[in-house]
Amino acid sequence: MPDTPLDDACGRITGEAKKYCEGSSPADPGAPFGDGLTGGAADQVKELAHELTRTIKGLLAPTEMWAPAKTDSALYAPFLWLGQHMAIAIFVCVVVVCGLTAWQGSPRMRQMGASTGWTLAAVAGMASVPGIVVLLNGAISSAFTAAFDSNESTLFGAIEADLETEAGTPLAALIIISALVVSLAFAALVFMTRQPAILVFVCIAPLVLASLARGGDMDAVKRWAQRLIGIMLAPFALLLVSPFIGLVKGTVVMDTVLLVAADALMLRMIFHGIPYFGPRVARAARAVVESATPSPMARAVMRAGAPDVYEREDVPRGPRTVDTPGRSMIQDRGVLLAAYGVRQQARPGRLTADSAADQVRRGAARAEQLRQARRDSRPVRPAGPATPQDGGTQPSTALPRPARPAAPRRPQP
Template sequence: MPDKDPCALLKDAARQYCNSGQGKGAGGGDGADSGLTDGASSHVQDLAQWLITKVTNLVAPGRTWAPQSADNPVYQSFMWLGQHLAIAIFVCVIVVCALTAWQGAPRLQQMGNSTGWTLVAVTGMASVPGAVVLLNNAVAQAFTAAFDSDEVALFSVIRADLKSASDSGNPLAILCIVSALCVALAFAGLVFMTRQPGILVFVCMAPLILASLARGGDMSAVQAWAQRLLGLMFAPFALLLVAPFVSMARGSLVLDTVLLVAADVLMLRMVFHGVPYFGPKVAGLARSMVESRTDNRVVRGIMKAGSPDVWEQESIPRQPRMVPTPKRAMGQDSNALAAAYGLKARTQPGRMTTASAIAQVEHDAERRTLIMDARRAARTAHNPRRPANANSRPTPGSPPSAGAGGPTTP
C-alpha cells in the first residue's frame, strides 16, 4: 500500500511548494530531507537528541566544582585550619594525659590512639579533593555508559521510538515527549545547582571533619559526612530505578513520557534528600512555584510526591501533635560534629518549637475559619428569628434589657 501523500491537504501554491521539495532537500541536496514534513520531523528528533544530551550532562557532569589538588585556594585555607586544629587537639590530649598519668594504662592507650588518628587525619586531608574528582569522573562515565546502552536506558529507547514507534507520526505524542524532555531539562538543572555546590561544601568541610579524629578516633562525624558526600556523588543513579519498566514502554512515545515524568519525580526527590541542609528548601520552592501556576490535581500530586511535606512530632507522651515544618533532625549532623570535638550537643526541646507552633496556627487558620462560618450559618438557618446576641449573658452591673422580663420603669 503506497504511503499517504503528506502534501494532500495543502492547496494552490503551498501544495506546489511542498511537492517541489519531494525527492530533494530544501537547499537542493541529495534527498536526505524529503520535503517539509520529513524536515520538520528531523528537526524534532534533533531537538530531542539535544535535550537528552543536556539532561545527561547536567545530572552527571564529567567535571565537578571540587578542587582537584590541595594547593587550590578554596581548599587550602580549610586544610590549613584542619591541620592546625588537629595538632591543637593532639596537644590538648597529650597535656590531659600528662596531668592524669596516675591513671596508668587507660591514659597511655588514649595518648597512643590520639597520636595514630592525628597522623591519619593530617594524611587524609590532602587526598580528599583528588579522590572526590576521580570518583565523580567514574560516576559520570558509568552513568553515561548506562544511559547509552540499548537494553535498560530510557533515553536510548526514546531515541529509537522517535524514529520507529507506532505513534511516532502523531504530533500529540511527539509534543508530549518533547515537553517531558524540557521539564526533565529543568529538573536536571535543579539537580546540578544543588548537587555541585553540595559536593564543594562537603569537600571543604573535610579537614574540619577529619580533625575530629585527633581526640581518639571518634568516627561518628566522619561517617555522617561520608554518607552525605557519597549520597551526592551517586545520586544520578537514582534515575536507573525506572530501568525495569523501560521494556514495557518500548514502542510507544506516550509510555516513554510517563516514565520520563517518573524520572523527573526521582530527580526532585534526589534534590530533597541529597543535600539535607538546603535541598528541602530548594525542592519546596520548586513545588510552590509549580503549584502557584496550576490547579491541576495530577500535576500537584506529582510535585507533592517529589517534594513531600516534612512533619515534626513532639517527643513528649502527653498530647502528641504533628505539624508540617522543616525537619528537626537537620541539627543532628552538627550535634555529631560537636560531640566529636568534645563539645556539648545542643538538645532539642520536647515540645514543639516556636516556628512549629506558628506553622501549625497558620496551617489550621483557614480550616478553623471555615468551620466557624459553617457553624454560624447552620445556627442561623436552624433559628432564623433568634437574635444574634441571644446567647450573650449580661455582665455584672449592666442594666437588664427591655425584653428580659425584669421590672420596667413607668
C-alpha cells in the same frame, strides 16, 4: 541580466540556506517530497530531542564538578591549613593532659599513642579527600551513563529509540520534546542543589577529620561520609523506574509517563538526599509550579516529590515526618561538637502551629468515632424519678453518712 539556469539556482547561496535550497530544488523530479524544508525540520526536531537527553544526562551525573580536584586549590587550601593546624593543636593538648596525668599509668600512654596515630591518619585523609571525590564522581558518571544510556532497555536509550521510530508523527515528537523539557527543568534543579552540596561537604572535610586527633571518635566522620556519598549517588534513584522500561517499550506516551515519574523521584531525592537546603529548594519549586499551572497532574507530581515538612513529631500514631533543614543541621553540628568534646543540648521534639493544625485535621474523624463509642457505651438513665414496680415506696439502700466529729475546744486561760 541573463537568466540563471535552474541547476545553478543555489550557486550564489552559502551555508545552511544552500542545503535547504538544494534539498528542495525541483531540478531533480525524482526526489521525494519533504527532503528539503520539511525533512530538515524533522531532522532538527530529532536533533533537539537528542540534545535535550544529552543535557539532562550531563546535569544529573556530570563528568566534572564544582568541588576542588587538588589540595592546592584556592578554595580548598584555607580549609586544609585550618584543619591541619586544628589537628596539631588537639594533639598537643592531648599530650599535655597525658603528661600532667602520667601518674595514672598505662591508660594515659595508650591515649597518647592513639592520638598520635589518629592525628597522622587525619592529616593524610585531609590531603586525599579531593582526589577521592573526583575519582568517585568519574565512576558515578560512567555508571550512570551505562545504567541509563547503554542500550534500548534503559530509560534514555528507549526514548531515543522511540524517537527514531515514531518521531515521524508530529504529535509523538511534540509529546517527547515537551516531556524532555519538563525533565530538563527538574534536572537543572537537581544540578543546582547537588553541586553546591558536594562543594560544601568537600570543603568542610578537614574540619571533620581534625576531630580524629582527639582519640579516634568516628561518629562525625561517618555522618559526613554518609551525607556526601548519599548526595553523590542520588541520581541512581531513577533506577526505580528501570523495571517498567521493558513493559512500555515502543510507546511514546508511556515513556512520557516514566519521565514524569522520574521527575518526581528526582524531586524526592532532593528532598531526602540533601538535608540542609534540599527541602527548601524543593518546596520553592513546588510553590512555583502550583502558582503557575492549574494542572492536577502537575500538582500531584510536585506534592509527591516535595511533601510538607514539619518538625520531628514525637507522637505515638500518625504519619512520621522527616527532619526539617534546621533540625538536620543542629543534629550534624551536635555530632561534630561531641567529637571535639563539646556537649550540646539536644533539640526537643515539638509541634509547630501548622503541624498541630494538620494533626487535628487528620485525627478529626477518629476523634469523632471515639466520642460516639463513649456515648454508646454509657448506660441509659431515666429522665424522671424511678418508681418501684409494686407501686410502693422504694426504700433507700444508701448508708447513712457518719457525723463529722466536733473539733476539740481550746482551754480558756
